[in-house]
Amino acid sequence: MVILGGGFAGLYAARHLYKAPVRVTLVDRQNHHLFQPLLYQVATATLSPSEIAAPLRALLGRHQVGVVLAEVTGVDTAGKRVLLSDGELKYDYLVVATGATHSYFGNDKWAAFAPGLKSIEDAVQIRRRILVAFELAEREPDPEIRRSLLNFVIIGAGPTGVELAGSLAEISRHSLPGDFRNIDPKQARIILIEGVDRVLPAYPDDLSSKALRTLEKLGVEVRTGARVTNINEEGVFIGTEFIPARTVLWAAGVAASPVARSLGVELDRAGRVLVTPELTVPGHEDVFVVGDLASINDADGKPVPGLAPAAMQEGKHAAHNIRRRLQGKPMEPFSYWDRGSYAVIGRGHAVGIAFRRFKQSGFTAWMAWLLIHITFLIGFRSRLAVLLDWAYSYLTFGKSARIITGPAPRLDRLRRAPALPEGGEKASLPESHYAAKASGAEPVTPARH
Amino acid sequence: MVILGGGFAGLYAARHLYKAPVRVTLVDRQNHHLFQPLLYQVATATLSPSEIAAPLRALLGRHQVGVVLAEVTGVDTAGKRVLLSDGELKYDYLVVATGATHSYFGNDKWAAFAPGLKSIEDAVQIRRRILVAFELAEREPDPEIRRSLLNFVIIGAGPTGVELAGSLAEISRHSLPGDFRNIDPKQARIILIEGVDRVLPAYPDDLSSKALRTLEKLGVEVRTGARVTNINEEGVFIGTEFIPARTVLWAAGVAASPVARSLGVELDRAGRVLVTPELTVPGHEDVFVVGDLASINDADGKPVPGLAPAAMQEGKHAAHNIRRRLQGKPMEPFSYWDRGSYAVIGRGHAVGIAFRRFKQSGFTAWMAWLLIHITFLIGFRSRLAVLLDWAYSYLTFGKSARIITGPAPRLDRLRRAPALPEGGEKASLPESHYAAKASGAEPVTPARH
Known part of the structure; x- marks a missing residue:
């Protein structure tokens, strides 16, 4: 069987099929799983990429899951095959967990x-x-x-x-x-x-x-x-x-992965697949959709949110239903256990709701958020050293992540370039702005000109 | 005064001008110093980039050195100014430490x-x-x-x-x-x-x-x-x-930085500047060249090697000579203290020579190499956590660095594409190679076809 996507949903589906009598292949266009809840800290130069990413092969090696690094372009449900940009894969069971991307609302x-x-x-x-x-x-x-x-x-x-x-x-x-x-x-x-x-x-x-x-x-x-x-x-x-x-x-804006469209079934307004209570695609009991790509309501009739814990639970549940199918048993409906959700505002500040009921804010909410993430990270990386490093970086506003890669930035690119020949850009800058005083002691003090 | 390049030579020049009565500006096209001796470990997925790079501003902040992120295109020694791709800087003293790059010998x-x-x-x-x-x-x-x-x-x-x-x-x-x-x-x-x-x-x-x-x-x-x-x-x-x-x-091959040519003085075959014993450019006592860009012999008449310790010593010596000039004292000639050099072959294996005399190989040479690098790294990063992390990654063949970034690789790109319209590439692949057995149990086993 085949799993598309190595995010939380796909990873948990793969892990929970361990020892099931199937050969599992996971397809992702990246070779790594990403601990998405901390991604904003890489963007703001607090953490390094390697601190929140781990190779899928390393995470799944002992689970006997094959990993294929490829781009999925669609699913042919009639022919039971996954279309890749450079080939295809047959499946008997399929778990689609390709998630979501940004939406610019048409712009x-x-x-x-x-x-x-x-x-x-x-x-x-x-x-x-x-x-x-x-x-x-x-x-x-x-x-x-x-x-x-x-x-x-x-x-x-x-x-x-x-x-x-x-x-x-x-x-x-x-x-x-x-x-x-x-x-x-x-x-x-x-x-x-x-x-x-x-x-x-x-x-x-x-x-x-x-x-x-x-x-x-x-x-x-x-x-x-x-x-x-x-x-x-x-x-x-x-x-x-x-x-x-x-x-x-x-x-x-968030838009569902385009893989959803290729399934040929009803989608919600955000392009997500309206799945059955068993997390399958209506009319295709061999195709499961989990994670951010799935649109499903919980017992209260509220939509299950696009959060890591929901994705993990859905991935695990799809694996559970596949095992039951393999044993000839009927599938069971998914129910979401909402342990809570938190939004961090800054160091020592968060807001959140635990178990759908207990509102928290300020330092207590932040401590709850921190504990949850430390617990997850330990399971995820299994390395105390990384945890210490993370705690150190995070609490001391670490400088190690503040590395810029790529070519040197150029001031002259900030201006709307007049039509100049290649290499003539410098002419658009008044030299006096850059030349420092003759002493050479203060080379770049444009603010005082 | 201005320093070009934030490698070992430039960094040590900047640090040793601390408290001298000058304002120092360091220019680099990158915002970080790189611990180059361990760069090959990033290339072979043992270390992460952030483990061997540190922001120049963080390294130099307490030394009151200004950092300018810009591309140096040349030096106008007559006008005493550094030419940048997007401006220029005046200098009274200049330390050129722009190093070397690869040479493909004309290919x-x-x-x-x-x-x-x-x-x-x-x-x-x-x-x-x-x-x-x-x-x-x-x-x-x-x-x-x-x-x-x-x-x-x-x-x-x-x-x-x-x-x-x-x-x-x-x-x-x-x-x-x-x-x-x-x-x-x-x-x-x-x-x-x-x-x-x-x-x-x-x-x-x-x-x-x-x-x-x-x-x-x-x-x-x-x-x-x-x-x-x-x-x-x-x-x-x-x-x-x-x-x-x-x-x-x-x-x-290694070729000197093209900045050398703009100095208008004699270069050696590799394009490096033949400096005076005081590390200045002949005819320009206000311009120092240090590190991989400088060509100079040691007391024995042997060329000083392009190694980190030599670059550090030269950078420090240029700073020393600038201080003496500022005090009205004559400059002093540079002498290289060769504490040793090592080449690592694998975990537990190295060869090297200590103090120009003592040949070492195998585990003892490797231990010497390891101790030297641990000592440097401590000074460089000042963080025990990083050291532990490095030791851990290095000794356990760490998996954390094995992250591939960029788009998914494509098998079809390996073949010389026949003239096909865009999107028609798949035709060059026999589908049977990719389609797995109908069971879906073994999706990608091309080796057995």
């Missing part, structure tokens, strides 16, 4: 200016943008451009947007000051934009209010009820209002 | 097929190639292509080539077996090619012989006296002999 050209956060590459790219913005601001002579380099806009105030905004506020206030001479990173403006009237709209009103107060205390400017109408390389439009910002991050 | 088109190892990006790229080769071999139905995927050629048997070859032999024999179903990573051939008649030509004959024996014991095929005449995407030519290999690494 796909915004993707170039406002990257979203789903993969290691996204996170490294966002980190590069953030750190390079400070580097360029340090050297930029034009005060207006410098200001736009120090404006950071995050679009979408769900958990990811709130985590990114809080984390950005923290690094600009705690980690970066002292590193620069010409700018004060504390002057960076972190602007969080949300279309509806409150942050964390999935949480109860009072937790939203508490989150808002904490964000404001951290120095985040929150703009609720604000609808983004356009994004370009210089900033963000809210109707006719323009917010200049060279760094814009997208945390607003 | 620059080989660079695409045989990457060299100088930066974090190089290392991540090489790691990706190595890991992807095993992934593709696992799925490749054609036995000939599969063999060429499991052939790894390293060109150049200096310390870097030997370290890469030994490390590759180890991961294919110790780390990877168990991860794959259709291939045995132990079958990988590691072929080390050297133009002269022995490995590690800079070392004495008997140490070369010992290194050769150790390499062969690790399973490396060593080809000395073999001159590479061409490289393409399918392999390497030695005269008329063709070695099929999809992964070829370049560890042969």
Whole structure:
């Protein structure tokens, strides 16, 4: 049998088929599983990619699961085969766990200016943008451009947007000051934009209010009820209002993986598969859909959220139903056990609900979040050293992750280039802005010109 | 004053100007210093990039050194200014420490097929190639292509080539077996090619012989006296002999940074600046050249090697001479203190010479190498946690670094594409190679077709 996707849902399905009388093959386009709940910390230069990713082969080696590194383009349910970009795979049972990606609500050209956060590459790219913005601001002579380099806009105030905004506020206030001479990173403006009237709209009103107060205390400017109408390389439009910002991050929309469409069944508005209570595709009892790609309600009639614990439970349940099928027993319906969900706002601050009932906020919610993640990470990496390293980095605003890779950033690229021949770009910069005083003692002090 | 380059030479120059009555600005195109001696371990998936890189601002923050992230294009010694790709900097004193890069001896088109190892990006790229080769071999139905995927050629048997070859032999024999179903990573051939008649030509004959024996014991095929005449995407030519290999690494030639040419002074054959005993550029007492870019002989008349300790000593000495100049004292000539140099062949195996005299090999040489690097790393990162993590990864053939980033590899790209329309590539693959048996139990077993 075949599992598509090595996220939490696919990984847990694979692990729980251990010792079942099937040969399991897991297909992913990446060779690693990603501990997605901490991905925003890679984006904000607190953790390194290797601290939250682990090779699938290493995680699944002792479970006798084969791993195939390939891109899935679709599923042919009639022919019982998975289509890859470079071949195909036959299956008897199939678990589809290809998850979700960002949605720009039809404005796909915004993707170039406002990257979203789903993969290691996204996170490294966002980190590069953030750190390079400070580097360029340090050297930029034009005060207006410098200001736009120090404006950071995050679009979408769900958990990811709130985590990114809080984390950005923290690094600009705690980690970066002292590193620069010409700018004060504390002057960076972190602007969080949300279309509806409150942050964390999935949480109860009072937790939203508490989150808002904490964000404001951290120095985040929150703009609720604000609808983004356009994004370009210089900033963000809210109707006719323009917010200049060279760094814009997208945390607003989620769209289901396109693999869903190839199944030829009914999808919900977000493109997710409306699965049966047994987590199968209606009309195809051999195809299971789990994780962020599955649309299902829990016992209360509320939709099961797109969170890691739900994905793990669904993956495990699909494995359970496959085992029952192999034993000739009837499948059982899935029920979601909501142990709680938390959104971190900053070090020592979170909001959350435990067991659907107990609202928590501030330090106690943060401690609960920390304990849950430490527990998961131990299971995930099985390495105390990593845990210590993580705790150390996280609590000391670690500097080790603050590495920029890629080519050197160029100030001249910030300006709209006049039509110049290749290599003639320098002409667009007044030299006097860069030449330091003849003493050579103070080479780059554009701010005082 | 201005320092160009944040490698060992530039970093030590900057640190030793601490409290001198000058404002120091260090320019680098990267925001991080790299612990280059361990870079090959990132390339062979033993360490993560963040374990051997540290942000320059963090390393220099307390030394009151300004850091400018920019690309240096040249030096105008007459006008006393550094030319950047996007501006310029005036200097009174200048320390040039822009180091060296790979040289393909005029065959620059080989660079695409045989990457060299100088930066974090190089290392991540090489790691990706190595890991992807095993992934593709696992799925490749054609036995000939599969063999060429499991052939790894390293060109150049200096310390870097030997370290890469030994490390590759180890991961294919110790780390990877168990991860794959259709291939045995132990079958990988590691072929080390050297133009002269022995490995590690800079070392004495008997140490070369010992290194050769150790390499062969690790399973490396060593080809000395073999001159590479061409490289393409399918392999390497030695005269008329063709070695099929999809992964070829370049560890042969080193060329000085092109900044040297802009100084308008005499260069040696490798393009390095022939400096005065005081480490200045002849005719320009305000310009120092240090590290791999400087060509200078030690007291015995032997050239000072391009090693980290030499770069550190030169950087420190340039700072010393600048301080003396500022105090109105005459400069002093540089003398190299050769504490020893080691080349690692594998875990527990190295060769080296301590204090120019004491030849070491095997485990004692390796212990010496390990102690030296642990000492340096402590000074460099100041973090016991990192040290523990490194020791752990290194000694257990750590799996955490084995992350592939970038798009999914594609089998069909291995074949010379016939002229097909976009999207028609699949036609070049016989479907039967990929379709598994109808049972679905064994999806990818091309080897048995």
